[in-house]
Amino acid sequence: MAAEATLSAATAADAGAGARRLKHIAGKVGIYAALVAWAFVSLFPVYWTITTSMKVAKDVQLGHLIPWVDFQPNWLGWRSLGLSPDTIGQVSTVRDEFLGRFLNSVYTAFGASFLAVLIGSLAAYGLSRFQYKFLWMKNQDLSFFFLSQLILPPVVLALPFLVLYRELALLDSIIGLVLLYTLTVLPIVIWIMKDQFDTIPIELDEAAQVDGLGPWGTFFRIILPMALPGMVAAFILSLILCWNEYFFAALLTGSSAKTLPVMVASQTGSQGINWWSMAALSTAAIAPLVVVGVLLERYIIRGLTAGSVKG
């Protein structure tokens, strides 16, 4: 009897453990199912765009989805951009236009990111290390002054800049866009860099001062090399924001300084169900950032979480 009791108790415990294991496995399956589902949501539009750039009219109409299985990839879309293997060596006005827009985007995004990281880092270092007093404003207020620019919606600045740039002959110029984009990313850069400088111990500054370095020597020779990861993070984040900016570019550029988003948007306006070339154009416009995102993800996350999460 006693033996029987222990036996049944053992099976009960066994069953309990089994149920818990089952529950554990079900939980795991649920987690992975959710992960796969959201990965599908995240990637399908990108997959759809890339594959559509290789379709012909028939494949679009029939809703074919998987290359080589239900449709044969075709270079039609890329040929219309002058970027397919057989047209890449030939002269193409469309490709020249695309490359022109692409380079404009590169110049404005890199120019603005560089300028913003430069003056933003200087300001962030000053705010992190020195005590300022300007009129009634102390460091806290100055930081808030810079951060508060983030609230300013582009639509408020659009028209004043349209008028001012016309008067300054900066309309439809890359420099004009660079200055404006610098303004839009500056608050974010200052935020990230201030967070970065705050983590570098001030004793290093003091040691450098003892060695006879002035504030600028300390900054460039000692602190800047240590703050490099934060600068890369700020730079990448600025790059993404500037590369994708559309509102100002649409209002302030005409022909010569047009950027890639403006080109993409102007093509969508003229409906001609030219899906394959639109898809090729969209793919080419997003490809650089997808590559940047995958390779430099670490820095993007670092930039996004700066200042907002303290461990």
Added chain:
Amino acid sequence: MALTESPSYGAISRRRKDGGRALIAAASVLFLAVGLLQALNSAGILPLGLKDWRPTLYAYLLWAVALGVGMVMARGEAGLKALFILPAALFTVAMAIFPTLFGLSIAFTDWNLASLTGQKFNGFDNLVQLVRDPFYWNAMRNMVIYVLFVLVEYAVAFGLALLLNAEIRARKFWRVVFLIPLMLSPVAVSWMVGKSMLEYRFGPVARFARWLGFNNPSFFTDPWVARLWIEAMDAWVSIPFVMILLLAGLQAMPKEVIEAAKVDGASPWQRFWQVIFPLMLPVSITAIVLRIIFKLKLADIIITVTSGGPGGATDSVSSFIYREYRDRSNVGYGTMLAMFYLVLIVIFITLLLKFLRRHMQRMT
């Protein structure tokens, strides 16, 4: 080894101080003089043959440099320290404060780029027209709806952050995949999703809807459906941002607290609501406030996909004003709309921060 004495900036000769002050004063006078001459020139009183305002721009740059040099001369090390913040401050004043004030002066005119008469001060006419403009208030109401959707985005992002924080394999892979929509430009997304995937004949979503039994799926004819799809596209691009903030918060959370809750026999549901959620509140509120700030700028997707339609159902304030500029060239009135919007959101954000500051992560 002799200890070098740190150089002392304390003693600045009288002459150097005066020189610095004189330099700043001279540059200021020059800047004002150039500005004045330009104003006279453009008013036609003193024709100097200047085509644009570039000289004033150069005078401003010169003044900025002189200010920096003068400050170092007059104030020594304090000047050197001020030099760090000066470029960003002068840049922001010139590029944000001045244009905003300039915009304010346009907002009270009847300026229309298409009219030949130029701009004329018209007092509060624009403001009266604004109060009576049903389309503007319609756009404002849409903004309220879009902002409320931030809470839905937050809920989804929190779910994803919990997923990524669970014990899973290849965490970095999933994180990169989930982050990809954030890289994409809203304009490209407008085509990829709004114009092609949601196309009512051949788009995969329309096909899927038909497979589910909807006969004539159309995504931008019903006001609420259209609004939801615009919101879905915006959410798709920005959920990763909220997710990353929340994930960082989850990872920074002390492990012992959760372990202790586990030992106490709390169910996962209880663990979430009684331990994780309250601990995550500061990060959550910071993320939501940041997301609201970005949401208030919503424009690109609406401009490129629906142009505000059907019947203004998807219009945001920014996209509405954009069309006021683009299609009607009504710049005086459009600027008043923008300025009014700015005032409203500054009040809104200030109140929001005032109420939530206690619960937020330190931001400045």
